[in-house]
Amino acid sequence: MRTIVIEPEYEAWRAAARSLLAQGVAPEEVLWTDDSQESSLFVREEPTVAAAEQGASAIKVPAAFMDMARSAAAHTDARRWGMLYRVLWRLTRGAERHLLAMATDRDVRQLQDWCKAVGRDIHKMHAFVRFRLVGTDAATGREQFVAWFEPEHRIVRLATPFFEKRFAGMDWSILTPYECAHWDGTRLHFTAGVSRSSAPDEDALDDLWRTYYRNIFNPARVKISAMQSEMPKKYWKNLPEASLIASLIAESTGRVQGMLETEERAAKPAPNNAYLKSLHAMNQNEAAAQNHESDPA
């Protein structure tokens, strides 16, 4: 049994896995661990780079596996490295090249679950990041924004190319507890994580946004569970609009009651408007034409 310690990154796993595979080390013989759960009990053993180079080109795996591995690697479950290696082994040495087609396989299913959780986390980051305007660059005239987000998994590098495409015309930083991303109009780069206090709490537009949120809500069809399944409470603390949720729910019954008690309004006659007159004439002509068509005589 050997212990492999890697950085908690896909690339590090990939290098180590190639080397192990080239040496023919079976998955049962490897204990994987990464820096994030490092403990003095473990003896470090660097993967031998030379071995990784030999025969590395001979390893052929389906492209779909590489995508899955990249995504599953971002998950925080400590078992992912070992599981990825086991599936890699089965695909290659185990001669189960069709393995990924088997959604019914336990290992594949586990990888898919991790990928799904990571995908969802990325999607939620795209949705719930809230940029705050902090200034304008005097030299370039570009507006500068900063956001704070707390992802569940290690997704900053997977999730930020989206922001580069969407917000190319402004400077921005997204700060998270483990890694930060920055865009200055030419380059996306990453720095170490920071604490919550490094990011601004508010934006001058937040009030107007809350005005919108309050008014787009329809009190006549409250469905709290539908809201919470898509926007779980753990995100609320960083969403400016979430502070309204409790009061919107509390007031909804009274508001609907008010609608039901409002006296019905009679129809008002059409105003004297040329367009409206032409419309009514068109409608009458069409109705007449239709009656004529269905007239058997």
Next chain:
Amino acid sequence: MMDITRKLEILADAAKYDASCASSGAARKDSRGSKGVGSTGGAGICHSYTPDGRCVSLLKVLMTNACLYDCHYCINRRSSNVTRARFTPDEVVQLTLDFYKRNYIEGLFLSSGIIRSADHTMELVIEVARKLREVHQFRGYIHLKTIPEASQELIAQAGRYADRISINVELPSQQSLNTLAPEKNLARTESAMGHIRGKIDERYAEKRKPDAPKPPPFATGQSTQMLVGADASTDAVILGCADKLYTAHRLRRVYYSAFSPIPEPSAILPLKAPPLIREHRLYQADWLLRFYDFKVEEIASAAAPHLDLALDPKLSWALRNRATFPVDVNKAPRELLLRIPGLGVRNVERIVRARRYTGLRLADLIRLRLQMKKLLPFITAVDHHPAKLGLDSDSLRARFLPPPEQLEINFGAPPAPAATDFLSVRSGEL
């Protein structure tokens, strides 16, 4: 002079009855290399959710809530006493950009009450889109509501700036429109949709023939909305109308919107909101039409024109067609697998792939996290052969009915089949 906050209150409130909030299906474009912001082309993003369970992906507002028309289900109709407001094009442009840059939204859904004339109103709406695209290089999602009576040039212009355009049919028959929306006309709506379809087709035809002269850019899709429960139309009529729109004009989506109480009720349309579950069942039926190859007559026929509110339409079809079952998950063709209650498109694909390599057992299906209780009476697997008896028994339907209390809870909050882009309310504008 009304301030922007007050205008936003009124004009967002006026827009909320339009169910559409989709922001997917646009062509791929993004802001790289420009001074602006915006990108489209991926799956739609719901940037927030309100306590009605609806997704907030777009800034959905009206240009103005003043309206010449008198649609009785609408809070903006001329007979309503609601406070009126009107945005200037620049105000909407600024709001859209400000909200977008903060990542509150991923685009604009702009509509308007009809003032002066159809063309005049369309011009106002188009001006906002033009400024966003041409002055601010905005590449985010734009959905514009159009008016069937607007000139073809204006519709072409709207389509040039928008990713999606829509016209609401509102009600599935002219008879119903005559009573509830006397200015609206189904034939004109359909002919405008046909015209829009032609433009969209041109866009895609261009992709196939690179040497043909390039037609002007145009939106990638159109959608519409139908009100449910405001008139006496049956589910069969509603689905028939939707099916016709899907096939004749290739709509991306038909939204169904259960009529719900509004602050300014009309004497012609007294309040009697239909159960929300009906809207939910219509969405499920719509799904069956579009992705499961069902025909309208199989779901709702002239003889049985209403959907079963207690059971989903696929299960309900299966119970009426028991001779088709059980279906062998290891051998049945894809079309038949799609008919099995509790089996969705994605899992059908998984089954078809996996069974090439192994005979599927119940344990395999459990690992796919299928709804076993629903599935079991309708399938056979290597280690599962349900007694025909089970399928024939009268109690099978009863087995799937939710207990009475739960049924009521479900009425209030039916689980959405694909919640993100259609949870809806009643119709609004144009």
